[in-house]
Amino acid sequence: MTKRSCSPGRFKIDPNFEPLRKNPSFQKLVGEGKGRRARASAARVEECKLPVSAIEIPVMKLKHRIAIITGATSGIGEASALLFAEEGAKVTVTGRDDARGRNVVAAIAAAGGTAVFVRADVRLAGDCERVVAETLRAFGGRLDILFNNAGVFHPHNAIDCTVEEWDATVDSSLKGAWLMAKYSLPTMIAQRRGVIINQASGWGIQGGDEAVAYCAAKGGLVVMTKAMAIDHGKQGIRVNCLCPGDVETPMLAGDAEARRMTYADYMKGAANRPLGRVGTPSELARAALFLASDDSSFMTGAALVVDGGGIAG
Amino acid sequence: MKGLTDKRVVITGGASGIGAATVERFLEEGARVAVIDSDEAGGRALRKRHPNLAGVINADVADAAAVDGAFQELDGLLGGVDVAINNAGISLWHDFMNITPAEWRKVMSVDLDGVFYVAQQSAKRMLADAGGVIINMGSTSGMNGYPRYADYNAAKAGVIELTRTMALELAPTIRVIAVCPGYVWTAMQEAEYTPEMKAAVDAKIPLGRHATPSEIAALFAFLASAEAPYITGHPVIIDGGEIAGGLASR
Numbered sequence: 001m002t003k004r005s006c007s008p009g010r011f012k013i014d015p016n017f018e019p020l021r022k023n024p025s026f027q028k029l030v031g032e033g034k035g036r037r038a039r040a041s042a043a044r045v046e047e048c049k050l051p052v053s054a055i056e057i058p059v060m061k062l063k064h065r066i067a068i069i070t071g072a073t074s075g076i077g078e079a080s081a082l083l084f085a086e087e088g089a090k091v092t093v094t095g096r097d098d099a100r101g102r103n104v105v106a107a108i109a110a111a112g113g114t115a116v117f118v119r120a121d122v123r124l125a126g127d128c129e130r131v132v133a134e135t136l137r138a139f140g141g142r143l144d145i146l147f148n149n150a151g152v153f154h155p156h157n158a159i160d161c162t163v164e165e166w167d168a169t170v171d172s173s174l175k176g177a178w179l180m181a182k183y184s185l186p187t188m189i190a191q192r193r194g195v196i197i198n199q200a201s202g203w204g205i206q207g208g209d210e211a212v213a214y215c216a217a218k219g220g221l222v223v224m225t226k227a228m229a230i231d232h233g234k235q236g237i238r239v240n241c242l243c244p245g246d247v248e249t250p251m252l253a254g255d256a257e258a259r260r261m262t263y264a265d266y267m268k269g270a271a272n273r274p275l276g277r278v279g280t281p282s283e284l285a286r287a288a289l290f291l292a293s294d295d296s297s298f299m300t301g302a303a304l305v306v307d308g309g310g311i312a313g
Numbered sequence: 314m315k316g317l318t319d320k321r322v323v324i325t326g327g328a329s330g331i332g333a334a335t336v337e338r339f340l341e342e343g344a345r346v347a348v349i350d351s352d353e354a355g356g357r358a359l360r361k362r363h364p365n366l367a368g369v370i371n372a373d374v375a376d377a378a379a380v381d382g383a384f385q386e387l388d389g390l391l392g393g394v395d396v397a398i399n400n401a402g403i404s405l406w407h408d409f410m411n412i413t414p415a416e417w418r419k420v421m422s423v424d425l426d427g428v429f430y431v432a433q434q435s436a437k438r439m440l441a442d443a444g445g446v447i448i449n450m451g452s453t454s455g456m457n458g459y460p461r462y463a464d465y466n467a468a469k470a471g472v473i474e475l476t477r478t479m480a481l482e483l484a485p486t487i488r489v490i491a492v493c494p495g496y497v498w499t500a501m502q503e504a505e506y507t508p509e510m511k512a513a514v515d516a517k518i519p520l521g522r523h524a525t526p527s528e529i530a531a532l533f534a535f536l537a538s539a540e541a542p543y544i545t546g547h548p549v550i551i552d553g554g555e556i557a558g559g560l561a562s563r
Contacts, residue, residue, distance in 0.1 A: 226557035229554040230519050230558045232519075234519065234521045274481050274484030274485065274545060274546060275485045275488075275543065275545060276484070277485075279543045283541075284543075286540040287544070290535050290541075295535055296551075297531075298520065298524040298528040298529070299550070299552075299553075300557070301550075301557030302549065302552075302557075303550075304544075304549060305544070305546075305547040306544050307543070307547075308484075308485075308545065309480050309484055309545040309546035309547075312481055313477065313546070
């Protein structure tokens with residue numbers, strides 16, 4: 001949660017604004033008054049011309065929002081579920097691994113947040129439809145945010161790639177994102193408000209080695225994002241994608257193994273980019289939070305590249 | 314946004330429009346803000362509206378010597394720069410066939426030369442200090458063609474490539490990003506548009522409206538903050554979906 005500084009010299013203070021009344025530094029300054037007394041106190045604060053950041057008001061960026069995050073049992077999805085819940089969202093955690101999913105939900109609950117786990121495989125239309133239905137049932141019929149994060153990676157070129165690998169890669173990233181959007185959009189459109197974030201990749205913009213199906217799926221996601229932004233913008237829906245570079249997740253460890261490289265060697269190669277390191281799940285979760293929040297209210301159809309400058313050169 | 318409290322921020326063209334909204338946003342985030350603007354009256358009015366500004370420096374970013382002087386003044390005001398918002402810009406509306414060399418030079422000098430001068434002065438201080446973030450004002454005009462803005466479009470395309478190259482050379486000490494807005498509703502637009510013109514433009518944009526200056530300011534704040542430490546070297550489009558489809562979708 002971020003803290004928004006409030007400079008009383010510049011802002012009209014509403015003394016009945018609850019976070020402000022409950023704020024310890026505000027109470028210290030003006031007491032806990034209500035009504036007339038509080039208005040007088042607020043006027044005193046205005047007169048004080050306190051320095052900026054004298055009063056900090058906690059701002060939850062996703063308060064009362066309902067979010068679905070696919071592939072939320074590990075990596076960027078897990079970090080995003082924790083962060084979105086911390087920022088006030090009620091979160092449906094989905095994935096194929098029951099135990100890990102329940103762990104994420106328990107961690108959110110332990111931190112004072114609200115989440116449910118719905119086991120689902122986004123490659124299956126019936127599962128996607130069920131995730132949306134269970135979210136609406138659990139959280140009062142609303143749905144504000146869909147983060148299509150699920151995806152798998154198999155290293156291969158066009159010759160080595162098996163039909164099973166192609167289907168697993170394209171269906172989890174691309175078809176799954178479409179299916180989740182298909183079942184989420186009617187509720188979002190009825191609300192006249194909704195945000196969809198698709199987890200694409202820097203390799204959805206530039207090509208990568210031994211990643212034919214992955215590049216195809218992620219490139220598809222970048223353009224599907226634009227197409228959906230055009231179709232549903234006037235209905236109040238924003239659709240954007242994130243394009244991470246290498247991020248320290250279980251997916252990287254899996255890829256290192258599949259490429260028969262030691263994890264250390266693999267990470268050294270992955271860090272070879274302008275910022276000189278791989279990304280963290282939390283950094284990607286922060287970018288997803290920005291796209292999910294009202295801070296990005298004019299962004300739609302965009303690809304936000306978060307890769308330490310990896311594809312800049 | 315995290316990590317903007319007490320940051321030393323310089324904003325060019327901060328006296329009006331997107332720049333003024335950005336000044337407001339960074340002050341709200343608790344940053345120490347100074348403005349460089351060639352509009353002296355606008356600068357005075359800004360100062361009056363925001364008495365907590367660290368300073369307003371009257372200088373034209375198109376003039377390398379003036380920018381050098383402005384940054385020396387800035388050293389006195391802020392003692393360094395953590396965040397530079399390269400926002401100042403102009404555009405002229407004219408057919409390609411009618412652009413005069415003087416008009417071409419005028420647009421290039423503010424929109425591209427000015428960005429370079431301010432970026433280099435800022436980077437010099439950041440490299441000698443604790444690093445920083447430079448955000449250059451690009452535009453969807455630097456990515457798509459728009460009739461009657463050939464010079465402006467060329468300058469903005471230049472800003473985007475300048476951004477990428479600076480990011481490569483200045484990493485990991487300095488992050489360099491371009492923000493590429495589409496249509497933004499500012500006082501300048503308000504003076505130029507008839508209601509019919511505005512409606513026609515709005516209809517082309519998937520979100521059905523222009524951006525407010527504060528929406529662009531929010532993106533600047535995010536990119537400059539501790540919430541975006543892994544973002545560098547890229548243009549970030551904020552256009553309500555306008556160029557997601559190009560002409561065919563309009």
